[in-house]
Amino acid sequence: DVKVxxxxxxxxxxxxxxxxxxxxxxxDHENMFWYRQDPGLGLRLIxxxxxxKMKEKGDIPEGYSVxxxxxxxxxxxxxxxxxxxxSMYLCASSSPGLDPYEQYFGPGTRLTVT
Amino acid sequence: xxxxxxxxxxxxxxxxxxxxxxxxxxxIFNTWLWYKQxxxxxxxxxxxxxxxxxxxxxxxxxxxFGITRKDSFLNISASIPSDVGIYFCAGQPFDISNxxxxxLTFGTGTRLTIIP
Numbered sequence: 665d666v667k668v669x670x671x672x673x674x675x676x677x678x679x680x681x682x683x684x685x686x687x688x689x690x691x692d693h694e695n696m697f698w699y700r701q702d703p704g705l706g707l708r709l710i711x712x713x714x715x716x717k718m719k720e721k722g723d724i725p726e727g728y729s730v731x732x733x734x735x736x737x738x739x740x741x742x743x744x745x746x747x748x749x750x751s752m753y754l755c756a757s758s759s760p761g762l763d764p765y766e767q768y769f770g771p772g773t774r775l776t777v778t
Numbered sequence: 779x780x781x782x783x784x785x786x787x788x789x790x791x792x793x794x795x796x797x798x799x800x801x802x803x804x805x806i807f808n809t810w811l812w813y814k815q816x817x818x819x820x821x822x823x824x825x826x827x828x829x830x831x832x833x834x835x836x837x838x839x840x841x842x843f844g845i846t847r848k849d850s851f852l853n854i855s856a857s858i859p860s861d862v863g864i865y866f867c868a869g870q871p872f873d874i875s876n877x878x879x880x881x882l883t884f885g886t887g888t889r890l891t892i893i894p
Binding site: 668673695697704705706707708709712714722754756758760765766767768769770771772774 | 808809811813818819820821822823826866868870880881882884885886887
């Protein structure tokens, strides 16, 4: 079974703090993704990475950065958290090959910025 | 970016009823996937479809890749309480610029509630 884990299920941070969200997958997947999920808006892609040290912007990258130093780990960074970044953050991974579009998700981190 | 229209937005049904939901796009998709998300959890992949016209089952769930490649359907037969949750469609648009790009576009979800 594919296992994607996220460092925290719930997180409360103050405006202006630097926030790190960590994601680890154990299936040797090349691709990793960060989404945010808001009511009525579905899942929106923030950043994705298709290899170590490689990253590409998704649909809503503003206010976020990412880091992928190891294949299994993909970090999302909020440089200076703001209240409009209060959301559910989901990490996913997938592997090119026979089923390249099948993304497997972690349990999510619900971030509240006060 | 690309938009997927998913309907209905919500459903209130009684246990034992069958459920149907669909997802449509204005452009052609290569791949359709259906996910289910339980409250407070991440989405879990239910079914993946790769060919136009393909009909695939997973237990009581059946999904179809529309012939036009612009839509997909998910049916749940004889619903049970654990079917409650949000169902998302997702797809990979057919676009030459997407070649080798494994990003997905997601629908906004169908919330399924079972009335006691």
